[in-house]
Amino acid sequence: MEHIQRHPARVARAPSRLLDGLQRWLPKLVVAPTFVLVGIGVYAFMLWTGVLSFTSSSFLPVYDFVGLDQYAKLMNNDRWLTASANLGIFGGLFILSCLVIGVLLAIFLDQKIRQEGAIRTIYLYPMALSMIVTGTVWKWILNPGLGLEKLVHDWGWTSFSFDWLVNSDMAIYTIVIAAVWQASGFVMALFLAGLRGVDPAIIRAARVDGASLPLIYRKIILPSLRPVFFSAIMVLSHIAIKSFDLVMAMTAGGPGYSTDLPAVFMYANTFTRGQMGLGSASAMLMLGAFLALLVPYLYSELREKRHD
Amino acid sequence: MTDATRSGLRLSRIGIYAVLLLAALVYLVPLFVMLLTSFKTPLDIRTGNLLALPTDWTTVGWSKAWSSACTGVECEGVRGYFWNSFKMTVPAVLISTLLGAFNGYVLSKWKFRGSDLFFAMLLFGCFVPFQVVLLPMAATLGKLGLANTTAGLVLVHVIYGVAFTTLFFRNYYVAIPDALVKAARLDGAGFFTIFFRILLPMSTPIFMVSLIWQFTQIWNDFLFGVVFASGDSQPITVALNNLVNTSTGVKEYNVDMAAAMIAALPTLVVYVVAGKYFIRGLTAGSVKG
Amino acid sequence: MSELALRSIRKTYPGAAEETLKGIDIEIASGEFLILVGPSGCGKSTLMNTIAGLESITDGAIVLDGTDISGVEPKDRDIAMVFQSYALYPTMSVRENIAFGLKIRGLPKDDIEQEVQRVADLLQISHLLDKKPARLSGGQQQRVAMGRALARRPRIYLFDEPLSNLDAKLRVEMRTEIKKLHQRLKTTIVYVTHDQIEAMTLADRIAVLKDGELQQLGTPKEVYDTPANLFVAGFMGSPAMSFVPVTVAQGEQGLYGEVIGDDGARTALPLPAYLADRVGQTVTLGIRPEHITQPQDQKNGQALVTTGRFTIEVTEPTGPDVIALIRLNDTGVHCRIDPEHPVTWGESADLMFDMKKVVFFDPDSGLRIPPQ
Numbered sequence: 025m026e027h028i029q030r031h032p033a034r035v036a037r038a039p040s041r042l043l044d045g046l047q048r049w050l051p052k053l054v055v056a057p058t059f060v061l062v063g064i065g066v067y068a069f070m071l072w073t074g075v076l077s078f079t080s081s082s083f084l085p086v087y088d089f090v091g092l093d094q095y096a097k098l099m100n101n102d103r104w105l106t107a108s109a110n111l112g113i114f115g116g117l118f119i120l121s122c123l124v125i126g127v128l129l130a131i132f133l134d135q136k137i138r139q140e141g142a143i144r145t146i147y148l149y150p151m152a153l154s155m156i157v158t159g160t161v162w163k164w165i166l167n168p169g170l171g172l173e174k175l176v177h178d179w180g181w182t183s184f185s186f187d188w189l190v191n192s193d194m195a196i197y198t199i200v201i202a203a204v205w206q207a208s209g210f211v212m213a214l215f216l217a218g219l220r221g222v223d224p225a226i227i228r229a230a231r232v233d234g235a236s237l238p239l240i241y242r243k244i245i246l247p248s249l250r251p252v253f254f255s256a257i258m259v260l261s262h263i264a265i266k267s268f269d270l271v272m273a274m275t276a277g278g279p280g281y282s283t284d285l286p287a288v289f290m291y292a293n294t295f296t297r298g299q300m301g302l303g304s305a306s307a308m309l310m311l312g313a314f315l316a317l318l319v320p321y322l323y324s325e326l327r328e329k330r331h332d
Numbered sequence: 333m334t335d336a337t338r339s340g341l342r343l344s345r346i347g348i349y350a351v352l353l354l355a356a357l358v359y360l361v362p363l364f365v366m367l368l369t370s371f372k373t374p375l376d377i378r379t380g381n382l383l384a385l386p387t388d389w390t391t392v393g394w395s396k397a398w399s400s401a402c403t404g405v406e407c408e409g410v411r412g413y414f415w416n417s418f419k420m421t422v423p424a425v426l427i428s429t430l431l432g433a434f435n436g437y438v439l440s441k442w443k444f445r446g447s448d449l450f451f452a453m454l455l456f457g458c459f460v461p462f463q464v465v466l467l468p469m470a471a472t473l474g475k476l477g478l479a480n481t482t483a484g485l486v487l488v489h490v491i492y493g494v495a496f497t498t499l500f501f502r503n504y505y506v507a508i509p510d511a512l513v514k515a516a517r518l519d520g521a522g523f524f525t526i527f528f529r530i531l532l533p534m535s536t537p538i539f540m541v542s543l544i545w546q547f548t549q550i551w552n553d554f555l556f557g558v559v560f561a562s563g564d565s566q567p568i569t570v571a572l573n574n575l576v577n578t579s580t581g582v583k584e585y586n587v588d589m590a591a592a593m594i595a596a597l598p599t600l601v602v603y604v605v606a607g608k609y610f611i612r613g614l615t616a617g618s619v620k621g
Numbered sequence: 622m623s624e625l626a627l628r629s630i631r632k633t634y635p636g637a638a639e640e641t642l643k644g645i646d647i648e649i650a651s652g653e654f655l656i657l658v659g660p661s662g663c664g665k666s667t668l669m670n671t672i673a674g675l676e677s678i679t680d681g682a683i684v685l686d687g688t689d690i691s692g693v694e695p696k697d698r699d700i701a702m703v704f705q706s707y708a709l710y711p712t713m714s715v716r717e718n719i720a721f722g723l724k725i726r727g728l729p730k731d732d733i734e735q736e737v738q739r740v741a742d743l744l745q746i747s748h749l750l751d752k753k754p755a756r757l758s759g760g761q762q763q764r765v766a767m768g769r770a771l772a773r774r775p776r777i778y779l780f781d782e783p784l785s786n787l788d789a790k791l792r793v794e795m796r797t798e799i800k801k802l803h804q805r806l807k808t809t810i811v812y813v814t815h816d817q818i819e820a821m822t823l824a825d826r827i828a829v830l831k832d833g834e835l836q837q838l839g840t841p842k843e844v845y846d847t848p849a850n851l852f853v854a855g856f857m858g859s860p861a862m863s864f865v866p867v868t869v870a871q872g873e874q875g876l877y878g879e880v881i882g883d884d885g886a887r888t889a890l891p892l893p894a895y896l897a898d899r900v901g902q903t904v905t906l907g908i909r910p911e912h913i914t915q916p917q918d919q920k921n922g923q924a925l926v927t928t929g930r931f932t933i934e935v936t937e938p939t940g941p942d943v944i945a946l947i948r949l950n951d952t953g954v955h956c957r958i959d960p961e962h963p964v965t966w967g968e969s970a971d972l973m974f975d976m977k978k979v980v981f982f983d984p985d986s987g988l989r990i991p992p993q
Contacts, residue, residue, distance in 0.1 A: 050524075054437075055435050055450065059450065062495065065465065065491035066465060069465035069469055073465065076467065128351075143352055149603055152602070154595060155598045156569045156593055157572070160576050161362045165382060170381075175381040177381075209359065209431075210614060226449060273577070286463075291466075314461050473724070496885045507659065515702065515769075518673060518675075519696070519725060519769070520696035520722055529710075530710050530712070534712055
């Protein structure tokens with residue numbers, strides 16, 4: 025029978041109260057810096073901008089209170105209205121195109137393709153580029169005299185014309201093209217991951233039932249990927265609302281302000297044209313648009329959880 | 333399976349490959365054009381077209397872009413700004429990743445009352461359109477004496493990047509069983525010992541994800557660069573935009589493209605070398621639900 | 622070895638409507654192997670976590686060798702725990718895993734080395750010392766987890782369902798290992814399991830828990846033969862005890878309860894004399910399968926033994942027995958029959974009832990009626 029000995033080194037010391045108290049506070053202490061940084065950097069600053077939007081600040085902040093003056097000005101501001109409309113056009117086309125292209129490519133890639141990894145890498149690399157780079161390249165490619173137009177001419181189709189970049193009606197669509205090129209790979213990646221998560225047994229059951237593959241995709245698989253659709257739309261909307269880099273690089277809002285977007289408007293008014301109050305109001309409206317998207321999304325998420 | 337079905341299937345396989353290959357071309361062509369143009373002379377650019385090979389391969393575009401092109405007032409090329417970007421990106425990446433690791437650790441293994449609310453607050457903060465914080469941040473940086481400095485940019489990127497890194501680490505640590513932490517506590521390990529001796533050694537994959545994701549985001553940023561920095565502290569994205577869009581005299585597209593390549597190279601290289609971590613970051617950050 | 626006393630332990634989680642632990646009192650003697658058993662949600666894991674200090678208690682006291690440790694940090698309680706998932710540190714070798722706690726306590730390197738070797742020899746894992754946990758099988762990981770606990774030489778060992786992740790065969794092997802270790806080291810062990818067979822085979826005493834309350838604390842024999850209430854009776858033993866409602870009646874040769882088979886046949890089961898003050902009332906009869914067998918000649922004529930004829934509904938041969946299902950008073954009842962004495966389902970057979978160890982419960986309170 026073994027004799028159990030106490031470890032001589034382990035003397036029954038009274039638990040150190042000070043250290044234990046510290047341990048309880050340590051987790052909170054550790055996240056405190058982040059709490060302060062984000063609390064101020066995001067929330068306090070948001071409030072500050074909100075306050076400014078109710079003032080008449082121009083080049084310098086002035087803390088008078090002018091009610092909804094700036095917002096009224098926005099509603100009457102041609103440039104802002106154009107920018108907002110552009111956001112709708114750009115956003116809508118951008119999201120739709122990315123979804124269609126992304127889903128299609130994902131479905132095709134899901135068909136046991138050889139070199140799938142390499143192909144996926146190619147589709148996704150644009151996401152690793154800065155939007156400035158993307159804008160710069162596409163600005164060159166769509167260059168009215170020397171870009172796409174000249175290429176097609178050299179191939180024989182001499183009556184082809186592509187001056188969208190300098191055409192105030194069509195310029196916004198060039199932004200769409202560049203943005204879709206950059207982000208559709210991301211949608212593809214999301215959906216490919218989602219497709220891979222579908223239970224293969226369901227597909228087998230459907231095939232035994234006699235359904236063709238396209239039908240299976242349309243009626244069974246895609247509907248089951250609703251959460252992925254939501255995620256994709258959320259992130260794409262987020263990218264669209266923030267789109268600033270791309271526009272600055274490709275058109276700087278031009279010709280005129282036909283490719284203006286709210287983000288560009290805000291920057292121009294706040295930092296270049298000395299209209300801080302107006303710029304702040306536009307920023308708050310951008311926040312509003314973001315919340316308008318977020319709240320239904322959260323609501324539908326929470327509702328689904330309750331159903332579970 | 334009938335012959336018709338088999339050939340039908342083969343046809344559709346060919347169709348699928350065709351579409352995929354075509355798409356790959358569409359994605360690759362801009363990069364190809366960018367490279368090609370950067371090695372052309374201005375004459376070649378004027379007389380040739382986008383896809384034409386240079387009759388005269390030259391690196392003059394690159395050398396000009398690097399050291400003598402005009403980026404606004406200065407004509408020193410993008411060399412200085414390239415290093416600016418590094419000076420800004422590296423510290424910001426390291427600090428935000430470290431903070432994210434500690435935050436993720438606390439939020440997954442040392443939850444306290446309000447920690448879930450704190451996490452939600454962080455998440456919301458990282459998705460908000462940054463236009464709503466630009467002006468106050470500019471004013472604050474001015475008051476702190478950090479306006480137009482690299483340090484100021486680092487601070488900004490840390491503040492707005494820590495939410496993402498926290499998300500990465502928290503989700504990663506949540507998947508590690510709590511029993512591990514309990515066993516360590518019984519063994520006598522305290523808060524920091526558990527982190528450094530047990531969790532950290534297991535964290536290499538998520539560190540990679542965080543580092544690579546943050547590097548890409550911060551290097552590629554333009555908004556913060558153009559608002560909070562000017563002149564000597566500008567990152568290369570701002571310099572590139574200035575170079576391309578300030579039209580003094582004849583446009584030299586080869587220089588433009590070379591400059592764009594220079595700006596794109598670091599993140600492209602990172603992507604090629606460690607792309608899988610970048611992709612994990614992409615999907616982790618958005619399919620969080 | 623150490624004594625542990627749990628005095629009126631109560632725990633309510635913040636925001637919860639109900640208490641998780643409703644006042645648990647258990648005194649554990651030095652060197653005792655105590656098992657906490659109960660269905661999931663009964664609070665046994667919570668209780669174990671409070672002993673370890675990983676969770677706080679709302680009321681009551683945990684007293685270790687006379688000192689109240691209720692407010693002491695886990696690392697200072699001198700308690701070691703073996704987890705269901707083993708919780709081995711994945712980036713450390715087996716050696717480092719075992720040594721971790723000792724290193725933190727500042728033991729000199731030579732002592733640590735000695736301790737690791739001692740434990741490795743004891744558990745036969747010396748050949749695994751330099752491997753990482755991912756390379757070990759489940760059983761080997763379990764041993765390392767035990768080794769980590771043993772190396773600390775704590776006053777109390779806590780085992781939280783350590784065998785639940787092992788396959789059935791391995792579980793039986795490890796059970797024997799743990800029993801042998803306990804016999805050799807005479808350590809005080811508190812062990813949680815949901816498997817009542819494990820509880821019966823390993824424990825010195827068993828504490829049966831349900832919904833945060835202690836149902837019974839006793840030796841395996843006590844808990845099996847004289848369960849305190851319906852719950853304990855139905856929980857311990859496999860196949861489970863059957864509960865049949867019978868009315869106590871007075872007959873010529875003593876008390877009896879009438880049971881009616883599903884074919885209408887009536888049999889009078891002899892009842893013990895201590896139920897005399899319940900004549901005319903209904904009691905719940907608790908009978909185990911081993912009490913109903915094929916007719917055995919040597920028991921013929923004994924008091925509290927009788928035979929009857931019943932229809933066999935189902936037979937389940939298990940190898941050493943055949944478990945047969947019959948119906949008494951509309952209740953399904955299991956019987957244990959010798960396979961050499963074949964019965965066929967659908968047909969009736971003679972069965973012998975040995976009422977000596979049958980227990981009785983008050984149908985309203987669920988408590989066992991004690992013999993006066």
